[in-house]
Amino acid sequence: MSFDEIIDRRGTHSMKWDMMETIYNVPAGDGLPMWVADMDFRPPRCVSDAVRAMADHGIYGYHGDNRAYHDAIRWWMQTRHGWQVAENWIFTTHGLVNGTALCVDAFTAPGDGVVLFTPVYHAFARVIRAAGRTVVECPLINRDGRYEMDFAAYDTRMTGKERMVILCSPHNPGGRVWTRAELEAVAAFARRHDLVLVSDEIHHDLVYPGHTHLPVAAIDGIADRLVMLTATTKTFNIAGCHTGNVIIADDALRARFTARMGAMGMSANSFGIAMATAAYSPEGAQWVEALMGYLQGNRQIFDAGISGIPGLRSMALEATYLAWVDFSGTGMERAEFTRRVERTARIAANHGPSFGTGGEDWLRFNLATPRANVEDALRRLQEAFADLQ
Secondary structure (H helix, E strand, O other), X not given: OOOOOOOOOOOOOOHHHHXXXXXXXXXXXXXXXXXXXXXXXXXXXXXXXXXXHHHHHOOOOOOXXXXXXXXXXXXHHHHHHOOOOOHHHEEEEOOHHHHHHHHHXXXXXXXXXXXXXXXXXXXXXXXXXXOOOEEEEEEOEEOOOOEEOOHHHHHHHOOOOEEEEEEEOOOOOOOOOOOHHXXXXXXXXXXXXXXXXXXXXXXXXXEOOOOOOOOHXXXXXXXXXXXXXXXXXXXXXXXXXXXXXXXXXXXXXXXXXXXXXXXXXXXXXXXXXXXXXXXXXXXXXXHHHHHHHHHHHHHHHHHHHHHOOOOOEEOOOOEOOEEEEEOHHHOOOHHHHHHHHHHHOOEEOEEHHHHOOOOOOEEEEEOOOOHHHHHHHHHHHHHHOHHHO
């Protein structure tokens, strides 16, 4: 396939395209949606073929026998990430926001604290608060345009009421690929404060050259408190199938999660199972390699364009297709630079404050779109901030 192909998604019930005017007041006719994290690319042919085969069969009854699906997950994790997963460790949820919410429900109680390293994916805080738990923010340090952790400071924030810490690895929105030493420090922090560690690794396949993702499961001495979250959805642009995996090696944690899944009557979507099984294949792996080459080009073009606008700076991405842009150098209030992006440039981008402390001067831009859209976005931004040049 060609990632340059322009696919008109308007009027297809696309949240990204059909909701940008409602949410951001960016006109549907000529606006550019660069917010919610899905791609404007078709998935690999093997995924489409799997859906077509189900449609051709024409019967959509209850799904059973997940062996091929589990084998595909285990093959992918071993082949791509060097991580051996047992079949009975795998739970299937309705996407990873649902998976996160189930973890909060299974491993914490109302009033408990859940730790987040902010700024971070906004859905975490949303489900924590909706469940009657408390968000405990541990702000990341922006050191020379790169996020780092400060566990000496984080230790002082703990009150003893915290029961869980959620890690985003690779990090969204900063694009960090955490090092082994950093992951060991996260694990030590979780042990020190007796926290269940939930590691959301949904972006683990979207890593750029020069960086290697390490699953938290590879860290010694953490399995008894570790819950891993993975999915095909970000990797292959199939978020609409709402299929994710919670993977738990520890027997006691797995029993608690099993109980919550059973209490809620959870079962998998057969289309999601078929799509994920097809995606986790050699053909899917080849598609990912081609995708990352294309995204590398988009990233380089976007960063170069942003650096040419005085006062704007994008954080260097090590993973993900989500550019995190700092507007603090413009000297503008948040309302002003946001107005220029949305009203003048007619671009919908995620607002930084939704990611928590540290996001106040930032916007997040989705680069997983044909290159012509990225180049158009840069022209629009250059015009919107022309008075600074």
